[in-house]
Amino acid sequence: MTIDPLGQLFASAEAVLFDFDGPICSVFDGYPAQRITVELRQLAGAVPDDLNEAMQKAAGPHELLLATAGDTRLATQLERALQAAELAAVESALPTPGAVAALAACRDSGKLVAIVSNNYDESVARYLARTGLAAQVAHIQGRDPSDPTLMKPSPHLIEKAARALDVRTSACVFIGDQTSDVEAGRAAGAHTVGYANKPGKADALALAGAEVVVDTMTELAAAIR
Numbered sequence: 001m002t003i004d005p006l007g008q009l010f011a012s013a014e015a016v017l018f019d020f021d022g023p024i025c026s027v028f029d030g031y032p033a034q035r036i037t038v039e040l041r042q043l044a045g046a047v048p049d050d051l052n053e054a055m056q057k058a059a060g061p062h063e064l065l066l067a068t069a070g071d072t073r074l075a076t077q078l079e080r081a082l083q084a085a086e087l088a089a090v091e092s093a094l095p096t097p098g099a100v101a102a103l104a105a106c107r108d109s110g111k112l113v114a115i116v117s118n119n120y121d122e123s124v125a126r127y128l129a130r131t132g133l134a135a136q137v138a139h140i141q142g143r144d145p146s147d148p149t150l151m152k153p154s155p156h157l158i159e160k161a162a163r164a165l166d167v168r169t170s171a172c173v174f175i176g177d178q179t180s181d182v183e184a185g186r187a188a189g190a191h192t193v194g195y196a197n198k199p200g201k202a203d204a205l206a207l208a209g210a211e212v213v214v215d216t217m218t219e220l221a222a223a224i225r
């Protein structure tokens, strides 16, 4: 008998939770995250040395937002600017091959779907509307605009999405392309699948504890059916 770990994970799942940037689309393809990070740093202007150090270290706009969490005024200012940048970015976001098939497979097999993202929920909604996918997603869980510390790797967003779908987290499979996604999924008590969309990611996702790692969303779609 062949053992199909991915098929088994989905067979017993009631809901499939998708991270947005990566598994569903490349959000920052036309408006690079690096450019947004630089623009947000410029907007922040002069800040105290310790904060400046943390902000310079941030690898992307969400890490930058997190770095400002202790400064409510600045965090609010950057949150608003990042929301605007994300809304602009999704207009040119490119779909991930296999993502549409994966969502269709969930619909056909009667599994609930939520998107769980550190991005602004309205930008996710715009992308889904633009690409005709809105009806296939029961819930969009974006970051909490008032508290960046609740972004993944915190389990908060996954727990909230499961509550919105009225399922236990243990009945959810969460697919993400970052080790922080896998950490969030595990901390929430969900099953986790790593999507290794770049060379070298597979080992890191497995090390973070992903139960299965896939290289393509097409492979994932086939396993859901």
Ligand SMILES: O=C(O)COP(=O)(O)O
Pocket (backbone or CB within 6 Å): 019, 020, 021, 022, 027, 060, 062, 116, 117, 118, 119, 152
């Ligand atoms: O874009 C990011 O880095 C985070 O967003 P995600 O949670 O949708 O992956």
